[in-house]
Amino acid sequence: MEDLQHITSASVAQALARDYFSIYYINVENDRFVEYSSTKDYEELGIEKSGDDFFNLSRTNILRIIHPDDKEMFLERFTKEKILVTLFMQPTFTMTYRLILNNVPVYVHMKATRMKDQNDNHIVIGVSNIDEQMRAQEAYEKAHTASLTYSHIAQALAGDYFSIYAVDPETDTFTEFSSTSDYDALGIEKSGEDFFNLSRTNIQRIIYPEDRDLVLALFTKENLMHELGENGIFTIKYRLMFGDEPTYVSMKATLMDDSGGRHLIIGVNNIDAQMRREFEYTHTLNEAKEKAYRDQLTGVKSKHAFSESEENLNAEITAGTVGGFAVTICDINGLKAVNDTQGHKAGDAFIKNACMIICKIFDHSPVFRIGGDEFAVISQGSDYEMIDTLIEKMETRNCEAKQNGDVIIACGMSRFDPDCDQSVSAVFERADERMYANKKRLKGIEDSFAERRGEDD
Numbered sequence: 001m002e003d004l005q006h007i008t009s010a011s012v013a014q015a016l017a018r019d020y021f022s023i024y025y026i027n028v029e030n031d032r033f034v035e036y037s038s039t040k041d042y043e044e045l046g047i048e049k050s051g052d053d054f055f056n057l058s059r060t061n062i063l064r065i066i067h068p069d070d071k072e073m074f075l076e077r078f079t080k081e082k083i084l085v086t087l088f089m090q091p092t093f094t095m096t097y098r099l100i101l102n103n104v105p106v107y108v109h110m111k112a113t114r115m116k117d118q119n120d121n122h123i124v125i126g127v128s129n130i131d132e133q134m135r136a137q138e139a140y141e142k143a144h145t146a147s148l149t150y151s152h153i154a155q156a157l158a159g160d161y162f163s164i165y166a167v168d169p170e171t172d173t174f175t176e177f178s179s180t181s182d183y184d185a186l187g188i189e190k191s192g193e194d195f196f197n198l199s200r201t202n203i204q205r206i207i208y209p210e211d212r213d214l215v216l217a218l219f220t221k222e223n224l225m226h227e228l229g230e231n232g233i234f235t236i237k238y239r240l241m242f243g244d245e246p247t248y249v250s251m252k253a254t255l256m257d258d259s260g261g262r263h264l265i266i267g268v269n270n271i272d273a274q275m276r277r278e279f280e281y282t283h284t285l286n287e288a289k290e291k292a293y294r295d296q297l298t299g300v301k302s303k304h305a306f307s308e309s310e311e312n313l314n315a316e317i318t319a320g321t322v323g324g325f326a327v328t329i330c331d332i333n334g335l336k337a338v339n340d341t342q343g344h345k346a347g348d349a350f351i352k353n354a355c356m357i358i359c360k361i362f363d364h365s366p367v368f369r370i371g372g373d374e375f376a377v378i379s380q381g382s383d384y385e386m387i388d389t390l391i392e393k394m395e396t397r398n399c400e401a402k403q404n405g406d407v408i409i410a411c412g413m414s415r416f417d418p419d420c421d422q423s424v425s426a427v428f429e430r431a432d433e434r435m436y437a438n439k440k441r442l443k444g445i446e447d448s449f450a451e452r453r454g455e456d457d
Contacts, residue, residue, distance in 0.1 A: 020126035026054045029121045055080045067098035067105045081177045088166050088175045107131045161267035167195045169264045196221045208239035208246040228255050248275040295369040298355040306368035310424045325380045326387045326415045327427045329435040330358050332373040333408040354407045361393050410439035
């Protein structure tokens with residue numbers, strides 16, 4: 001069975017203490033194992049002496065031979081991943097529990113270590129009878145307070161991770177634990193001596209192309225250690241390529257100190273479902289916001305959108321960063337008469353026609369419908385620089401409309417004055433007053449035109 005036969009019972013026993021009544025030698029790459037030196041009492045438990053699936057067989061056997069009160073603790077701690085994590089951090093993994101031997105509960109002590117003179121992929125596990133020792137309870141308590149276990153790592157990272165790395169920040173030596181089959185398929189090294197450089201090489205191969213530059217910029221040892229020093233934790237979200245499909249993952253890193261020294265713990269978690277739910281929610285929220293910010297009849301921005309723009313400009317005014325802007329208030333003449341004589345459907349068409357005229361004249365400015373027949377325009381940039389010309393265009397167009405009976409739009413404009421205006425409302429009020437003055441003047445001209453038409457008739 002591979003090179004297992006080259007290991008003698010004597011050499012294995014020498015690696016551990018001499019009082020073990022059962023010793024296992026395990027290849028952690030394929031879980032093959034051989035048992036040595038078992039006592040008669042232990043042999044009567046009927047446990048396999050060799051095989052291909054050590055950890056799963058051990059967990060199955062333990063359900064049959066362990067004291068019921070210790071079963072949950074044993075199954076939680078005795079996993080391949082947790083043992084390997086502990087051995088990476090410190091020389092030994094130990095655990096105390098009770099077996100049922102001849103119908104009597106007996107305290108036993110398990111100790112696992114790596115063979116110093118053998119391949120690093122092999123470990124030795126010994127089980128000894130400590131029932132008669134006065135220190136049994138002390139050893140039991142000590143086993144429950146081991147300095148670093150997989151459960152401590154999971155608690156530190158606070159998440160359900162499908163791959164966890166333990167990295168020595170001094171040497172960059174690393175070991176991967178608890179990877180899923182999907183993550184294994186990426187072909188990432190499980191251990192090595194150059195974690196950050198290997199990771200940057202893998203980034204070019206396994207990360208979604210659009211995310212590579214960001215990850216390469218952020219995931220450096222210097223940046224990661226700086227973030228940990230400042231905030232105690234480092235996180236980054238990106239997409240891994242599993243086959244042809246990009247999958248969102250989250251990397252979280254933290255530093256842990258234990259008796260074996262300082263270690264960098266890095267977890268990678270699949271958050272694809274969560275991210276897609278967030279995107280769907282954001283899309284729905286944006287659609288709802290867009291609907292609220294659009295006037296349903298005309299398609300221009302709504303009164304709600306005007307209020308938000310007003311708030312933003314007010315914040316800039318307070319901060320002293322606002323540029324030049326003007327507010328123009330437009331009001332449609334004659335809407336009530338159209339509604340009364342032709343109906344609201346015709347009135348809606350009347351509003352939409354007027355809106356198109358306003359948008360055409362102020363074609364580089366946002367137009368807001370703030371009332372039934374009232375619109376507001378906020379002009380900045382090129383429209384602000386040409387605001388007088390635009391107002392003249394509206395006046396010229398109104399003169400033409402009076403003669404041909406087209407829709408007439410009264411308007412009033414006011415510029416922001418940084419010396420006296422403390423908010424947009426002051427600019428709005430001046431523009432509104434000028435609009436009503438313009439509306440009154442237009443009404444007088446319309447009446448004059450009507451009288452002249454009567455005389456001509």
